[in-house]
Amino acid sequence: xxxxxxxxxxxxxxxxxxxxxxxxxxxxxxxxxxxxxxxxxxxxxxxxxxxxxxxxxxxxxxxxxxxxxxxxxxxxxxxxxxxxxxxxxxxxxxxxxxxxxxxxxxxxxxxxxxxxxxxxxxxxxxxxxxxxxxxxxxxxxxxxxxxxxxxxxxxxxxxxxxxxxxxxxxxxxxxxxxxxxxxxxxxxxxxxxxxxxxxxxxxxxxxxxxxxxxxxxxxxxxxxxxxxxxxxxxxxxxxxxxxxxxxxxxxxxxxxxxxxxxxxxxxxxxxxxxxxxxxxxxxxxxxxxxxxxxxxxxxxxxxxxxxxxxxxxxxxxxxxxx
Amino acid sequence: xxxxxxxxxxxxxxxxxxxxxxxxxxxxxxxxxxxxxxxxxxxxxxxxxxxxxxxxxxxxxxxxxxxxxxxxxxxxxxxxxxxxxxxxxxxxxxxxxxxxxxxxxxxxxxxxxxxxxxxxxxxxxxxxxxxxxxxxxxxxxxxxxxxxxxxxxxxxxxxxxxxxxxxxxxxxxxxxxxxxxxxxxxxxxxxxxxxxx
Numbered sequence: 362x363x364x365x366x367x368x369x370x371x372x373x374x375x376x377x378x379x380x381x382x383x384x385x386x387x388x389x390x391x392x393x394x395x396x397x398x399x400x401x402x403x404x405x406x407x408x409x410x411x412x413x414x415x416x417x418x419x420x421x422x423x424x425x426x427x428x429x430x431x432x433x434x435x436x437x438x439x440x441x442x443x444x445x446x447x448x449x450x451x452x453x454x455x456x457x458x459x460x461x462x463x464x465x466x467x468x469x470x471x472x473x474x475x476x477x478x479x480x481x482x483x484x485x486x487x488x489x490x491x492x493x494x495x496x497x498x499x500x501x502x503x504x505x506x507x508x509x510x511x512x513x514x515x516x517x518x519x520x521x522x523x524x525x526x527x528x529x530x531x532x533x534x535x536x537x538x539x540x541x542x543x544x545x546x547x548x549x550x551x552x553x554x555x556x557x558x559x560x561x562x563x564x565x566x567x568x569x570x571x572x573x574x575x576x577x578x579x580x581x582x583x584x585x586x587x588x589x590x591x592x593x594x595x596x597x598x599x600x601x602x603x604x605x606x607x608x609x610x611x612x613x614x615x616x617x618x619x620x621x622x623x624x625x626x627x628x629x630x631x632x633x634x635x636x637x638x639x640x641x642x643x644x645x646x647x648x649x650x651x652x653x654x655x656x657x658x659x660x661x662x663x664x665x666x667x668x669x670x671x672x673x674x675x676x677x678x679x680x681x682x683x
Numbered sequence: 684x685x686x687x688x689x690x691x692x693x694x695x696x697x698x699x700x701x702x703x704x705x706x707x708x709x710x711x712x713x714x715x716x717x718x719x720x721x722x723x724x725x726x727x728x729x730x731x732x733x734x735x736x737x738x739x740x741x742x743x744x745x746x747x748x749x750x751x752x753x754x755x756x757x758x759x760x761x762x763x764x765x766x767x768x769x770x771x772x773x774x775x776x777x778x779x780x781x782x783x784x785x786x787x788x789x790x791x792x793x794x795x796x797x798x799x800x801x802x803x804x805x806x807x808x809x810x811x812x813x814x815x816x817x818x819x820x821x822x823x824x825x826x827x828x829x830x831x832x833x834x835x836x837x838x839x840x841x842x843x844x845x846x847x848x849x850x851x852x853x854x855x856x857x858x859x860x861x862x863x864x865x866x867x868x869x870x871x872x873x874x875x876x877x878x879x880x
Binding site: 383384385387388389406407408409410411440443444446447450451452453455463464465466467468469501 | 690691692693694695738741742745746749752753842843845865868869871872873875876879
């Protein structure tokens with residue numbers, strides 16, 4: 362790595378520290394920024410000890426909004442997400458096939474009522490001044506990789522083999538296709554369980570918001586070694602086995618309406634089609650209509666799939682206003 | 684047997700000291716001291732039957748310390764706040780009845796926050812040795828596994844009944860999980876959500 366690169370990284374790191382809420386300005390080692398969305402910054406950090414990885418999702422307050430409105434909106438969103446995650450982490454929901462990261466800690470109010478400041482606290486207050494205000498959720502870190510990366514890994518593997526003159530033969534191809542189809546069904550089943558047992562619609566289902574977490578080794582269910590998992594190495598096909606874990610419930614709502622469920626599927630279908638054109642043709646048969654997919658996951662699934670056809674015709678928005 | 688713990692994200696000058704005792708004989712005396720507001724007994728005395736794991740207690744301590752740093756304690760001081768933070772509702776008295784020391788308490792977890800630098804494991808240990816009539820044990824999951832009353836905990840946090848003898852294997856080899864880790868993830872979530880409206 363060249364020196365200029367190192368310098369760039371160093372300044373980046375310094376800037377990022379300024380975008381952390383208190384108390385994470387104290388954190389050693391500093392949280393590492395993973396992604397950034399329109400509303401939130403996502404860091405990898407740890408919980409009570411550095412050995413316990415965790416995800417910090419931070420919604421900074423927005424300077425262009427009126428402070429009172431900003432505090433209220435940020436609070437509502439962060440709390441909605443946390444409530445959904447806590448609701449879905451109940452064992453009966455998990456046993457139905459919904460896996461989500463658990464909530465570890467939470468901060469919802471930018472300007473939570475503060476008592477008259479004592480001198481002792483003033484000391485920490487000053488230290489915290491570099492921090493940005495906002496709301497945050499600290500949640501469990503999910504091992505493994507996103508479905509997006511896994512499917513890209515599969516494509517890369519097939520392509521790489523073809524390029525190196527050792528193309529995947531028909532037999533191997535069938536095996537790979539079966540693996541991928543199996544994963545798609547598991548996704549359908551997980552979404553079905555989320556809708557029925559969880560009573561929640563995700564609101565932003567995409568292949569990067571669905572993760573596959575390898576089974577833990579102590580259960581003896583990992584075939585081969587887990588480190589091949591999800592890496593886009595071209596000499597090995599990614600291992601697709603594991604629990605399907607849904608992440609990013611920032612747009613989730615608690616709803617049991619067929620319309621909302623159908624829209625949820627529609628969003629996934631569209632996102633999936635544009636991210637994975639090669640596998641797009643399998644989506645309907647595997648994720649939705651397969652007995653091990655969405656369709657077989659709960660009693661009312663037929664109605665939802667039927668409703669989806671309507672949604673496809675007109676798009677995501679029901680009314681033409683707003 | 685006092686363990687000094689530095690919770691991540693909390694400034695270095697706010698360590699906590701945790702000790703555990705079993706077969707405590709003078710629980711009612713300790714409770715009296717708390718009620719009387721005796722500053723010498725300014726500790727968080729937690730009934731060990733309500734603590735699931737190290738993580739459970741330390742998560743409460745994390746929230747209490749974080750609220751302390753930001754000067755928004757709900758209760759009197761950071762020690763009582765640790766007990767409050769174990770609860771899933773905002774009622775302070777209720778939290779003390781459920782998680783705090785009772786006259787009948789035999790197993791005890793004690794937390795002291797190192798608010799000023801003169802605290803050290805030795806000084807805390809010295810005082811506790813005189814104050815607690817009981818057998819010191821290490822603060823670890825093995826001890827808490829023995830003492831924790833899962834049914835009571837489930838009732839306290841209003842969790843559903845466990846599905847007896849039904850290990851659900853869903854489709855592609857989902858694995859049986861530990862009942863305690865199931866409870867823990869829910870309990871931590873409920874503790875974090877306390878006070879949200």
